[in-house]
Amino acid sequence: MKQEQILIHISGQDRVGLTASIMEVLAKYDAQILDLGQAVIHNTLTLGILIRIGEENSGQVMKELLFKTTAWGSISIGFEPITDDDYEAWAGRQGRNRYILTIIGRSLSAAQIQAATDVISRYGLNIDAIKRLTGRMSIMHPERNVRACVEFSLRGFLSAEDKEAMQKDLMQMGQEHGTDFSFQKDNIYRRMRRLICFDMDSTLIQAECIDELARRHGVYDQVAAITESAMRGEIDFKESFTKRVALLKGLDISVMQDIADHLPITEGTDRLMSVLKTCGYKIAILSGGFTFFGEYLQRKYSIDYVYANELEVGEDGKLTGRYVGEVVDGRRKADLLKLIAQAEKVNLEQTIAVGDGANDLPMLNEAGLGIAFHAKPRVKAGAKQSISTIGLDGVLYFIGFKDSQLGEHGVL
Numbered sequence: 021m022k023q024e025q026i027l028i029h030i031s032g033q034d035r036v037g038l039t040a041s042i043m044e045v046l047a048k049y050d051a052q053i054l055d056l057g058q059a060v061i062h063n064t065l066t067l068g069i070l071i072r073i074g075e076e077n078s079g080q081v082m083k084e085l086l087f088k089t090t091a092w093g094s095i096s097i098g099f100e101p102i103t104d105d106d107y108e109a110w111a112g113r114q115g116r117n118r119y120i121l122t123i124i125g126r127s128l129s130a131a132q133i134q135a136a137t138d139v140i141s142r143y144g145l146n147i148d149a150i151k152r153l154t155g156r157m158s159i160m161h162p163e164r165n166v167r168a169c170v171e172f173s174l175r176g177f178l179s180a181e182d183k184e185a186m187q188k189d190l191m192q193m194g195q196e197h198g199t200d201f202s203f204q205k206d207n208i209y210r211r212m213r214r215l216i217c218f219d220m221d222s223t224l225i226q227a228e229c230i231d232e233l234a235r236r237h238g239v240y241d242q243v244a245a246i247t248e249s250a251m252r253g254e255i256d257f258k259e260s261f262t263k264r265v266a267l268l269k270g271l272d273i274s275v276m277q278d279i280a281d282h283l284p285i286t287e288g289t290d291r292l293m294s295v296l297k298t299c300g301y302k303i304a305i306l307s308g309g310f311t312f313f314g315e316y317l318q319r320k321y322s323i324d325y326v327y328a329n330e331l332e333v334g335e336d337g338k339l340t341g342r343y344v345g346e347v348v349d350g351r352r353k354a355d356l357l358k359l360i361a362q363a364e365k366v367n368l369e370q371t372i373a374v375g376d377g378a379n380d381l382p383m384l385n386e387a388g389l390g391i392a393f394h395a396k397p398r399v400k401a402g403a404k405q406s407i408s409t410i411g412l413d414g415v416l417y418f419i420g421f422k423d424s425q426l427g428e429h430g431v432l
Contacts, residue, residue: 022075025054025102027068028085032095034065042069045084049077054107057149065095070102118206119145121172121190122418125199125409127157128168132197136172139193143186145176155423167410169417173206187404194406195397202389202405202418209369209388213419216296217357217383219375220307220314220328223393224412226284229309230264236275239267257308257349257379265331269341273333280316288411293321295416295426302364306353308379327356350379354386374415378402391415 030042039058046053046069055070073081082099089095102110123136140147153169178186187203194201204210221228234243243264250260296303304325305314314326330344346352353375361371373380373387376395381402384390392403393412400406407414416426 023072024075024078025070025072025104025107026078026082027070027100027102029098029100030065030067030069030089030095032065032089032092034060034063035092035095038065038092038095039067041088042067042085045081045088046071046073048084049073049081051077051081117175117177118148119174119176119178120202120204120206120210120420121174122153122169122202122204123172123199124167124169124201124407124414124417126167128170128199132199133170135193135197136190136199136201139186139189140172140174142189143176143178143182145174145178147172148175149173151422153417153420153422167414169414171417171420191400191406194408195400198409200407200409200414202391204389204405204418207369209367211420212370213301213372213389214366214370215302215304215357215361215364216372216374216415217304217306217353217360217387218373219353219377219380219393220305220317221309222376223374223380224286224289224305224317225313226286229279229313230268232279233268233271233275234264236279237268237271242267258347261308261329261347261349262343265329265339265343266341268331268339271339273337273339276310276312280313283313283316286412288413289321291426292413292415293323295413295421297322302360302366304356304360306348306356306373306383308348308353308377325360327352350382353380354382357383357386372415372419374412389418391418 050073052072053069054072056068058065058067060066085097089097121136121140123132125132137147149172151171151173153171154167157168190201190203193199218224230243231240234240246255246260246263249255250257293303302325303321303323305317305323305328307314307328309328311326311328311330314328317323318326327348329348332340332342332344334340348356357371357373358368361368367388368386369388371387372389372391373383374391374393375384376393376399378399380392381399384392384403390403390405392400392406394408395403395406400408405418
């Protein structure tokens with residue numbers, strides 16, 4: 021029996037049972053389904069079905085489907101023959117590399133989507149699917165919708181050089197158009213992240229704890245001057261850290277508890293932590309800040325690991341101006357990420373790192389998914405993904421979660 025391929029296009033008002041009715045006809049004539057795709061936008065359906073069927077049955081199938089959809093009234097249907105050669109050429113292209121491009125903003129405009137799709141087409145990638153990850157916005161109550169996210173599934177070949185160039189173009193696009201993005205290879209690791217490591221100051225919390233301590237001790241200006249010197253590259257992190265801690269000598273430890281009790285938690289942190297714990301992620305804080313505040317957050321969110329800097333406290337309950345143990349700098353953060361991954365038996369490709377500072381770049385580049393969060397331009401330029409327009413729960417969209425999968429409080 022000679023076989024042929026037919027591409028069936030169906031569009032119109034969505035209705036319950038439409039696909040089942042179509043499949044009933046196709047099953048009647050023993051049609052083989054080669055491909056299938058459907059999208060519904062504002063209750064308007066677009067359905068495509070590629071079938072392979074015996075030549076003697078194809079005419080009857082098209083006739084019955086045409087009668088059925090005509091009876092529905094609000095549905096149109098079309099048929100397109102596909103030759104064996106065209107099908108084989110198309111099927112052969114399906115083995116190419118696949119990528120996921122995620123675009124996030126407080127809202128998304130046509131201009132922002134155009135900028136993203138221009139980059140996609142410039143590098144010769146095909147868009148296989150477009151999926152909205154955030155819930156539908158209310159036009160009458162816009163305050164209820166504070167983020168918008170669209171995910172593009174892409175197919176095509178990129179050399180290592182092209183992939184790096186595309187990352188840079190996407191970063192420039194994001195800066196110019198006020199969007200965040202993530203560009204990842206669509207492989208098993210993207211769908212199976214297991215360990216996430218956070219910077220603390222200006223990431224999980226909207227404060228720099230050493231600055232808060234310095235303000236309480238009346239030495240903020242001196243501490244800030246040392247920080248600026250380090251940012252100019254005049255001294256390294258360890259030297260600047262040692263000098264700043266020395267200025268805290270004599271501060272009563274009770275001040276630290278008061279600061280901890282009033283830490284400004286970053287937008288989206290509660291929702292993100294709830295989802296991560298529900299889904300079984302291991303969570304770590306790797307911070308150049310202080311263990312006192314890291315352990316406070318550990319208790320609040322049931323965080324698994326905290327590595328930060330330990331301030332020495334004298335018998336009088338005051339800071340001595342010294343620290344205990346090894347300084348957690350950028351290199352140490354990257355090493356700790358690898359050590360925790362090894363201890364948890366997690367492939368590095370399954371790890372995520374989130375941070376805002378230059379000392380976070382080593383761990384961002386070490387992780388399978390490194391995200392610069394509300395970071396300075398120099399840090400964003402050195403990272404492959406960034407979030408600057410919404411809160412910390414934007415990480416969920418880079419992992420692939422949809423709002424429809426999450427409950428009111430962010431849990432599954």
